[in-house]
Amino acid sequence: MKKFISLLLTLAMALTLGACSSDDADAGNNEYGCDVLNVYNWGVYIGEDVINNFQDEFNVKVNYSLFESNEAMYTKILGGSHYDVLVPSDYMIERMIEEDLLQPIDKNIVTNLDNLYDGVLNKPYDPDNTYSVPYFWGNVGIVYDKTIVSEDDVVSQEWEVLRNEKYKGQIYMYDSERDSFMVALKALGYSMNTENEDEINEAYEWLVELDQKMEPAYATDEAIDGLIFGEKAMGVMYSGDAAYILSENENMAFYAPEKSGTNYWNDAMVIPSNADCPGLANEFINFVLEYDQSYDNAATVGYASSNAEVLADMTAAGGDFEGNDAYIPREQNDKDEVFRNNEPVREMISELWIKVKNS
Amino acid sequence: MMKKKPLSKLYLAIILLFLYLPIVYVVVFSFNDSRSLTHFTGFSLEWYEKMFGNQMMMDAIYYTVIIAVIATVVSTIVGTITAIGLSKSRRLIKESITQINNLPMLNPEIVTAIGLMLFFTALNIRLGFITLLLAHIIFCIPYVILSIMPKLRQVDDNLAEAALDLGCTPFKALYKVIIPQILPGIISGALIAFTMSFDDFVISYFVTGPGINNISTYVYTSVRRIDPTVNALSTLIVIAITAILIVVNIVPLIKERKFKKHEEIY
Amino acid sequence: MKSFRRMVYPYIIWAGIFIVIPMLMIVFYAFSKEGNAVMTVSFTLDNFIRFFSDSIFVNVLLRSLKLAIITTIICIVIGYPCAYFMAQLKPNSQTLMVLLVTFPMWINMLVRTYAWRGLLIESGLSPELKVYIGMIYNFLPFMILQVYTSLSKMDRDLITAAHDLGCDNKKAFLKVTLPLSVPGIISGITLVFLPAVSSFFIPRLLGGGSYVLVGNLVENYFVTTGDWNFGSAISLIMTVVILISMYFTRKFDYSKEDR
Numbered sequence: 001m002k003k004f005i006s007l008l009l010t011l012a013m014a015l016t017l018g019a020c021s022s023d024d025a026d027a028g029n030n031e032y033g034c035d036v037l038n039v040y041n042w043g044v045y046i047g048e049d050v051i052n053n054f055q056d057e058f059n060v061k062v063n064y065s066l067f068e069s070n071e072a073m074y075t076k077i078l079g080g081s082h083y084d085v086l087v088p089s090d091y092m093i094e095r096m097i098e099e100d101l102l103q104p105i106d107k108n109i110v111t112n113l114d115n116l117y118d119g120v121l122n123k124p125y126d127p128d129n130t131y132s133v134p135y136f137w138g139n140v141g142i143v144y145d146k147t148i149v150s151e152d153d154v155v156s157q158e159w160e161v162l163r164n165e166k167y168k169g170q171i172y173m174y175d176s177e178r179d180s181f182m183v184a185l186k187a188l189g190y191s192m193n194t195e196n197e198d199e200i201n202e203a204y205e206w207l208v209e210l211d212q213k214m215e216p217a218y219a220t221d222e223a224i225d226g227l228i229f230g231e232k233a234m235g236v237m238y239s240g241d242a243a244y245i246l247s248e249n250e251n252m253a254f255y256a257p258e259k260s261g262t263n264y265w266n267d268a269m270v271i272p273s274n275a276d277c278p279g280l281a282n283e284f285i286n287f288v289l290e291y292d293q294s295y296d297n298a299a300t301v302g303y304a305s306s307n308a309e310v311l312a313d314m315t316a317a318g319g320d321f322e323g324n325d326a327y328i329p330r331e332q333n334d335k336d337e338v339f340r341n342n343e344p345v346r347e348m349i350s351e352l353w354i355k356v357k358n359s
Numbered sequence: 360m361m362k363k364k365p366l367s368k369l370y371l372a373i374i375l376l377f378l379y380l381p382i383v384y385v386v387v388f389s390f391n392d393s394r395s396l397t398h399f400t401g402f403s404l405e406w407y408e409k410m411f412g413n414q415m416m417m418d419a420i421y422y423t424v425i426i427a428v429i430a431t432v433v434s435t436i437v438g439t440i441t442a443i444g445l446s447k448s449r450r451l452i453k454e455s456i457t458q459i460n461n462l463p464m465l466n467p468e469i470v471t472a473i474g475l476m477l478f479f480t481a482l483n484i485r486l487g488f489i490t491l492l493l494a495h496i497i498f499c500i501p502y503v504i505l506s507i508m509p510k511l512r513q514v515d516d517n518l519a520e521a522a523l524d525l526g527c528t529p530f531k532a533l534y535k536v537i538i539p540q541i542l543p544g545i546i547s548g549a550l551i552a553f554t555m556s557f558d559d560f561v562i563s564y565f566v567t568g569p570g571i572n573n574i575s576t577y578v579y580t581s582v583r584r585i586d587p588t589v590n591a592l593s594t595l596i597v598i599a600i601t602a603i604l605i606v607v608n609i610v611p612l613i614k615e616r617k618f619k620k621h622e623e624i625y
Numbered sequence: 626m627k628s629f630r631r632m633v634y635p636y637i638i639w640a641g642i643f644i645v646i647p648m649l650m651i652v653f654y655a656f657s658k659e660g661n662a663v664m665t666v667s668f669t670l671d672n673f674i675r676f677f678s679d680s681i682f683v684n685v686l687l688r689s690l691k692l693a694i695i696t697t698i699i700c701i702v703i704g705y706p707c708a709y710f711m712a713q714l715k716p717n718s719q720t721l722m723v724l725l726v727t728f729p730m731w732i733n734m735l736v737r738t739y740a741w742r743g744l745l746i747e748s749g750l751s752p753e754l755k756v757y758i759g760m761i762y763n764f765l766p767f768m769i770l771q772v773y774t775s776l777s778k779m780d781r782d783l784i785t786a787a788h789d790l791g792c793d794n795k796k797a798f799l800k801v802t803l804p805l806s807v808p809g810i811i812s813g814i815t816l817v818f819l820p821a822v823s824s825f826f827i828p829r830l831l832g833g834g835s836y837v838l839v840g841n842l843v844e845n846y847f848v849t850t851g852d853w854n855f856g857s858a859i860s861l862i863m864t865v866v867i868l869i870s871m872y873f874t875r876k877f878d879y880s881k882e883d884r
Contacts, residue, residue: 038569043581051414063570064415066580075851079480081568175834217752218834229397229747350850357837358681367710371722374707378729378766381740388743396743437636444632452633459640462648467823467867469843470860474647477654477853497643500636529628558733560826565847575735579826590743593736600731608724 032279035060039284040067040076040083042267043221045136045303047296054287060280068220069176077101082274084281090266091178091339093132094125098341102131103273109282112289117308119331123266124338132268133285134306136297138239139329139336140179140263141256143246148233151253158257159187162236163210172226172235173210175218177353178339178346179263180207183236186260186335193340200348207356218357227252238265240303242326247302254326261335268306304328382597389590396587406591416592418570419577422488426573427556430495435549437496438503443537445504446511460501471498472565479566486568494566495556502555503548510544511537550607654857672858682842682859686866689839693821696760697768700817701810703761704768708809709802711769712776719777723770730766738763738830745831752832759831760821767816775809776802814874822867839863 035058039051043066051062065083067073070092077083077096088096096102107113110133120134142161144154148170154161162171162183174180182192184203194200210216219226223235228248237245242254256262269288271281287293294307299320304327305311311328314321321327330336388396392403410416445453463471475497479490514537522532538545560575567576574596578589658669676682711722729737738759745755779802787797825840839859846856 036570040569048412052412055414062414063418065570065572068580069849071849071851075848078851079476079486080483081486083569216835220834222833225396225746229395231747231749354837354842354845355681357835358684364713367706367713370706371710374703374765374769375725377762378726381737381744381762382729382732384744385736385740397747437639440632441636444629444634444636447629448633449630452637456633456637456640459644462644465819465871466648466864467819467840467860469823469825469840470651470864471647473843473847473853473856473860474651475643476847477650477857478643478647481650493643500639533629554731558731560733560735575733578733578735578739579830589736589739593732593740596732596736600728604724604728604731 030059032060032277032283034277034280036063037061037085037277037280037284038063038065038083039085040065040073041085041087042066043068045087045267045301047293047298047300050288050293050296053293054284057287058280058283062284077272077274082276083272084275084277085284086270086272087135087267088270089339090123090125090268091341093268093270095341095343096270096272097126097131101273102270103275103278104130105133105271105285106278106282109279110286110289112286115289115291115294115307115309117306117311120266120306124340125266126268132270133289134266134268135288136240136301136303137264137266137306137329138304139256139265140174140182140236140238141242141254141326143227143235143237143242143252143254143326145227145230145233145251146253147251151255154253154255158255158260159183162187162216162234163206163213165213167234168213169215170233171214171216172219172223172232172237173216174223174236175220175357177349179236180353180356181349182263182339184210186257186262189260192263192337193342195342195345197348200345200352204352204356208359211356211359238303239326239329240301243304243321243324244302246324246326247321256330258333259335261333261337264329264331264336264338266338302327385590385593386597388587389594391587391590394587406587410588410591410595413588415572415581416577416588419572419574420592420595422491422571423557423573423575426488426492426495427553429492430499430556431549431553433496434499434503434552435545438500438548438552439507439538439541439545441500442504442507442511442541443533446508446514460504463498464501464505468561469565472562475562476565486566488568488571490566490568491563491571491573494562495559498559498562499552499555502551503545506548506551507541507544510541514540651857651861654854655861656858657854659852659854672855673862675855676858676862685837685842686839686862688837689822689863690866690870692756692760692838693818696757696764696821697814697818699757699761700765700768701772701813704765704813705772705806705810708769708772708776708806711773712779723773726766726769726773734763735826735830738827742830752835755831756828756836759827760824763827764817764821768810768813771813771816772806772809775806779805811874811877815871818870818874819867822870823863 037054037060039062041064046064051064054060055062067076070088073086073088074092074096077086093102113129113133116134120137122128126132142154142159149161149167153164153166157164161167162173174183181200181203184206185192185194185199188199188202188206190196190199190203217223217226217232219235221241223232223237224241224245226232227235227237227245230249237254239254239256242252246252246254269285271278271285275281288297289307291307291309294305294310295313298305298307298310298314302321305314313319315324315327316322387399389406390402390404391399392401392405441456445456448456472494475490475494476486479486484490518540519532519536522536523529527535558575559573560579563573564576564579567573572580574592578592581589655672656668656670658667658671711719711726714722741755741759741762745758748755750758783801783805784797787801792800823840823843825838825844828836828838828841829844840863843856843860843863846852846859850856
């Protein structure tokens with residue numbers, strides 16, 4: 001017994017010490033005053049080696065965590081969690097700027113801004129990129145199996161094809177209130193940033209009808225594998241995921257509705273105002289902008305890079321996404337919009353969305 | 360009844376098949392050389408390589424083990440001390456502590472989890488390693504107490520009294536007389552605590568913070584897309600658990616034999 | 626001996642702080658509104674009114690209850706014969722079977738549920754059916770082991786006696802074995818029903834976003850929406866519903882024993 005306990009205690013001590021030594025890193029004494037960086041990002045949204053490369057180059061430890069929605073990330077921040085780098089979407093960045101939750105990017109450290117593709121800079125959510133550095137960008141469209149769904153139907157009916165009873169039981173709806181309401185509002189010809197309650201209610205009815213008529217599966221990332229493995233024939237998809245699906249399953253095609261328009265989005269790196277290690281955070285952001293790291297990101301994830309050179313190389317002859325329709329999002333379409341932050345509307349559609357799924 | 364035996368054995372076999380299907384599946388597909396989850400396209404160790412190169416996954420394993428070990432040690436010690444004290448306490452205290460301990464065991468886990476999260480947040484304690492560890496200790500102790508109490512009821516009070524009369528300090532009486540008698544209860548309590556902590560998802564999910572994942576929370580937040588490295592990780596767990604169970608089941612057998620010999624002498 | 630009593634005091638404080646206060650905090654949040662500081666707290670029933678005035682929320686609660694009840698019943702129907710046959714085996718085989726049934730429970734529930742996701746991905750089953758499979762899979766061993774324990778404790782002579790008194794196999798089972806195994810079934814129900822009502826990762830992993838249960842609502846309001854007050858209210862409602870169901874199950878147990 002004595003031996004057993006002392007063995008356990010020794011083991012515990014040894015491990016605790018191990019834990020402490022890794023925690024001690026917090027009080028590092030390099031030029032940044034810290035050598036642990038907390039990065040909070042979307043699932044499957046970074047190159048395989050980027051974190052390791054950064055750790056090696058700066059001799060620090062990166063704590064990497066995942067979130068699955070902007071809202072979940074935001075709630076964590078409000079709950080008092082401290083992260084150093086986040087990668088939220090446009091409207092969430094706008095909201096966080098309004099609520100003073102972000103700190104400006106230190107452009108003395110982030111010198112690689114020149115590598116960025118012009119098309120992703122100076123967007124309305126952060127007009128001169130004071131707080132955010134673009135990471136990935138794209139739009140939203142429909143991925144469909146050419147052998148089951150007719151191309152004519154998709155192109156002529158656009159979003160409305162999601163309610164075409166020919167394809168009942170064959171579709172994935174995107175399981176997020178924002179994206180689903182975007183689809184419905186665009187299908188109805190309204191702006192996806194509408195504040196008009198009647199329009200929102202009409203969109204709600206549209207989604208309820210879809211739910212009842214089509215028996216869709218609601219999914220986010222699960223739909224990616226579902227489409228690759230042919231579980232369903234059609235789904236609402238982000239362009240980057242679509243590019244990945246197209247590269248894995250050649251029966252698949254992508255269409256971003258042109259007449260009705262779609263959501264044009266940006267995800268960007270930001271530093272929260274309560275970050276423990278802003279200096280290192282800026283270094284990390286700068287590091288990600290390098291060609292090699294951006295390339296690793298883009299090749300692993302399949303989204304359109306914010307790095308101009310990488311973007312060009314990916315679709316060039318011999319690139320990973322040569323001839324892939326979904327890779328580079330179109331930029332000139334009056335009907336495409338960027339999400340804006342609007343708190344009352346967000347609350348309203350979030351409540352309505354629960355009702356759609358349970359109607 | 361006898362003639363029905365083959366049928367009943369068949370039934371048991373089917374149940375076992377059902378229980379082991381996913382485990383066998385995970386082990387087999389962890390050696391698949393493609394991402395496919397339905398077609399075994401060839402043998403490879405690719406996912407194991409990926410797993411060991413995946414820092415987040417390695418961290419998750421590390422945190423799972425270290426938290427399970429510390430939580431087990433602390434909750435076993437605290438639980439044992441409390442259980443012994445409890446067995447000598449007045450009825451009122453005994454009853455109320457038992458009732459309070461029932462709370463985390465009878466409440467849905469998610470309720471315990473959000474209670475702790477609200478509590479830590481209200482106190483402005485940063486969610487992270489410390490809160491995760493604390494939460495695990497909190498929910499393990501009641502199980503340890505629960506598994507020790509029945510053993511304590513069988514302990515003959517006179518023995519401890521006798522030890523005290525013979526000049527033992529209370530601590531010595533505790534250590535030499537009481538603990539050896541309730542040892543099986545302590546060990547099974549520790550074992551329960553370890554598995555509870557090792558497997559916990561719900562509570563960890565709500566009380567953990569930046570960069571601190573255990574295996575469960577890692578799997579939950581990263582499997583939206585099919586990732587065969589999780590199969591490799593699962594296989595590793597299956598092997599580890601098998602090893603632990605073998606040790607745990609064989610050691611008492613040996614002990615028992617020794618114990619029997621011991622008894623024979625008297 | 627009384628000196629040992631003091632050993633319990635630290636835990637009384639510990640349990641007060643870490644078990645009782647968190648529970649009270651849920652109650653506190655459930656009865657207050659967003660933005661309430663502790664100093665200016667005002668009591669409100671709004672969160673509960675919001676829940677019960679909306680058929681959607683009530684439907685989700687009912688659906689969770691339905692799922693938990695059906696899962697429990699299926700676990701009894703499948704698990705009882707299994708436990709019964711186990712108890713008939715030779716002692717050594719019994720030990721082996723118990724070990725074999727217990728073993729999967731040692732492996733992380735999330736990992737096993739994840740495995741089902743892969744197994745079922747091309748099955749074309751409805752999300753609801755997948756969730757049922759996941760639930761039954763995860764909770765069946767609890768039922769088997771509970772029923773088995775009560776059956777193996779049973780005195781075999783009772784059945785022999787029943788036979789001697791002229792009962793056939795069926796009658797002996799119905800009059801002797803089944804009633805004596807009721808306590809096992811009841812504790813099995815507790816172990817299956819309770820986690821099934823509040824489960825949220827099984828529906829999440831196997832049902833995608835399409836199959837929302839009350840546990841998912843709680844998760845949603847805590848993790849995504851960040852409305853902790855409403856989330857607390859929902860979890861309080863869930864807890865009360867579970868306590869009531871448990872009360873009736875136990876009552877059923879006692880009334881059986883009275884006879």
